Amino acid sequence: MKIKTKLTFGVGSLFLMIFLLAALSGWYVNRLKKDTANILTANYNTLLYAKNMLLALEEIPVEKTAFKNFEVNLDKQRRNVTEVGEQQTTNAIAEHFLKLRYKPLDITLISSIRKDIALLMEQNMTAISRKSIVADRTAEHAILVISFAGALCFIIAFILLVNLPSNIADPIAKLTASIRQIAGQNYKERIQVQSGGEFAELVASFNSMAEKLEEYAESKLEKILKEKSRIESLVDHMHDPVIGFDEERRVIFVNEEALRITNLHKDQLLGRSALAVSDENDLAKDIFKDLFLPVEQREKNAVKIYADDRESYFEKDVIDINVLPTGELESKFIGQVVILKNITPFKELDLAKTNFIGTVSHEFKTPIAAIQMGVQLLENEQIGHLNTEQLTLLNGIKEDSNRLLQITGELLNMTQVESGSIQINLHTTEIQPIIEYAIMANQFAANQKKIHFVIEVDPKVKAIFADNEKTAWVLTNFLSNAIRYSHEDSVIRIGVENNELKTKFIVTDSGQGIEPKYLDKIFARYFRVPGSKKGGTGLGLSISKEFIEAQGGEIGVESDYGAGSSFYFSLRTAIPDN
Numbered sequence: 001m002k003i004k005t006k007l008t009f010g011v012g013s014l015f016l017m018i019f020l021l022a023a024l025s026g027w028y029v030n031r032l033k034k035d036t037a038n039i040l041t042a043n044y045n046t047l048l049y050a051k052n053m054l055l056a057l058e059e060i061p062v063e064k065t066a067f068k069n070f071e072v073n074l075d076k077q078r079r080n081v082t083e084v085g086e087q088q089t090t091n092a093i094a095e096h097f098l099k100l101r102y103k104p105l106d107i108t109l110i111s112s113i114r115k116d117i118a119l120l121m122e123q124n125m126t127a128i129s130r131k132s133i134v135a136d137r138t139a140e141h142a143i144l145v146i147s148f149a150g151a152l153c154f155i156i157a158f159i160l161l162v163n164l165p166s167n168i169a170d171p172i173a174k175l176t177a178s179i180r181q182i183a184g185q186n187y188k189e190r191i192q193v194q195s196g197g198e199f200a201e202l203v204a205s206f207n208s209m210a211e212k213l214e215e216y217a218e219s220k221l222e223k224i225l226k227e228k229s230r231i232e233s234l235v236d237h238m239h240d241p242v243i244g245f246d247e248e249r250r251v252i253f254v255n256e257e258a259l260r261i262t263n264l265h266k267d268q269l270l271g272r273s274a275l276a277v278s279d280e281n282d283l284a285k286d287i288f289k290d291l292f293l294p295v296e297q298r299e300k301n302a303v304k305i306y307a308d309d310r311e312s313y314f315e316k317d318v319i320d321i322n323v324l325p326t327g328e329l330e331s332k333f334i335g336q337v338v339i340l341k342n343i344t345p346f347k348e349l350d351l352a353k354t355n356f357i358g359t360v361s362h363e364f365k366t367p368i369a370a371i372q373m374g375v376q377l378l379e380n381e382q383i384g385h386l387n388t389e390q391l392t393l394l395n396g397i398k399e400d401s402n403r404l405l406q407i408t409g410e411l412l413n414m415t416q417v418e419s420g421s422i423q424i425n426l427h428t429t430e431i432q433p434i435i436e437y438a439i440m441a442n443q444f445a446a447n448q449k450k451i452h453f454v455i456e457v458d459p460k461v462k463a464i465f466a467d468n469e470k471t472a473w474v475l476t477n478f479l480s481n482a483i484r485y486s487h488e489d490s491v492i493r494i495g496v497e498n499n500e501l502k503t504k505f506i507v508t509d510s511g512q513g514i515e516p517k518y519l520d521k522i523f524a525r526y527f528r529v530p531g532s533k534k535g536g537t538g539l540g541l542s543i544s545k546e547f548i549e550a551q552g553g554e555i556g557v558e559s560d561y562g563a564g565s566s567f568y569f570s571l572r573t574a575i576p577d578n
Contacts, residue, residue, distance in 0.1 A: 017153035028142030187214035485511035
């Protein structure tokens with residue numbers, strides 16, 4: 001039987017049972033209503049009329065209207081004759097009443113009328129008793145029939161409730177479980193369902209599909225194993241150390257290069273969790289510590305490992321493996337891969353470059369100082385007067401020597417940063433001297449462009465915990481850049497704000513500003529905004545970033561392109577001694 005037929009039969013049966021119960025109940029209720037109405041409309045009214053006639057009969061000697069009342073109720077009774085013998089009794093009452101009109105004080109006639117009325121009441125009381133018995137029988141029969149019909153309907157409904165859902169749901173549950181088995185690559189799964197209809201066709205199609213999938217999987221197994229061996233061989237022969245983990249951070253593969261640098265054996269890694277290996281090996285702990293962290297919290301620093309009889313540097317890359325299962329909407333995490341790239345040669349080249357730049361920059365200072373001394377001597381009029389062209393050349397030499405000295409200083413600072421030999425001397429430092437030093441260092445350049453400084457310092461902040469020399473250098477660099485990129489006759493604002501435990505320095509100019517796409521690169525080494533015609537080496541902001549972060553502070557920039565920029569850095573507020 002098909003699902004549609006089963007549902008139609010089940011729902012139709014329930015509908016017919018409900019209709020049958022409703023029809024039976026309605027029919028018996030209507031019969032009971034008729035029996036009750038019969039008693040009320042016929043016999044009860046006769047009893048009422050008889051009572052009224054008796055009352056009127058008692059009032060005849062003293063009340064003139066008694067005859068009229070008696071006659072009215074007698075007429076009503078004549079129209080309400082319903083029982084056997086009731087007509088003869090009513091006629092007798094009428095005959096005696098007619099005689100009573102002529103002899104109103106005749107006690108014999110009054111007694112006869114009373115007997116007739118009593119007989120009339122007895123006839124109706126007997127009818128009421130008989131009809132009540134009939135109504136009781138009707139009610140009992142109704143209860144019996146309706147109870148039987150209700151029990152029959154309950155049995156049928158219970159059978160449908162037990163069998164119909166299971167007949168439909170059980171094959172679906174079996175099919176769902178088998179589909180999960182197939183999805184788990186158990187292609188030997190088959191369904192055995194005895195029902196016919198759509199399920200029989202569906203089961204046949206499913207089993208046919210499973211057989212084809214099993215055949216396909218067996219035919220591809222050899223190829224898959226060959227591909228697996230090829231991938232494992234490629235991983236083993238990679239020059240970079242590679243370690244793979246499953247979704248529970250257990251090691252599932254490791255190549256020879258990773259075993260060599262960690263000085264571990266395969267059986268110490270394979271099948272074991274990253275936490276267990278980390279507890280036994282400090283190097284593994286350093287390598288695996290980022291596995292459990294979100295991507296944004298993972299460190300980017302190089303890992304130093306003693307390998308190849310020397311200190312080597314490796315760049316660690318933790319790759320999360322997420323796949324989108326077929327037929328699903330959300331990707332699923334299935335594991336991680338740690339790749340260590342050997343960057344030792346680049347580190348050595350970078351160190352050599354840093355030493356070379358430091359040496360050359362240091363050596364440049366002596367000839368630059370000699371050039372500046374020569375320029376100062378030529379500017380002295382005691383030696384001799386220079387003509388206009390000679391003064392122009394001399395000013396050009398002076399500007400170039402100053403620029404060379406600035407570049408040399410920045411290069412020396414950069415070599416300190418790169419070599420890690422930067423010295424930070426943190427102590428309580430007053431804010432006002434730092435601002436005054438930065439303004440004094442840039443006052444001449446500001447005067448040439450008629451730029452004014454506006455200082456806005458939060459009166460609550462008096463001192464910071466910082467290196468005053470490095471902080472003054474950063475603020476000086478910010479002001480120098482602001483002057484370089486500001487228009488003539490403009491204003492540069494220097495603000496100091498108190499932000500809980502941090503003090504924030506802000507330098508705001510009204511220049512061209514920086515395009516949003518360059519904001520995240522502005523602190524990169526040697527970076528300059530494309531199209532900028534202003535001077536600069538592209539090192540100042542990079543060095544500023546290193547100086548501030550070395551003090552545990554933060555540095556950043558906000559810019560409204562076309563309206564100016566705001567460079568800022570935050571350092572710890574000094575807590576006054578109590």
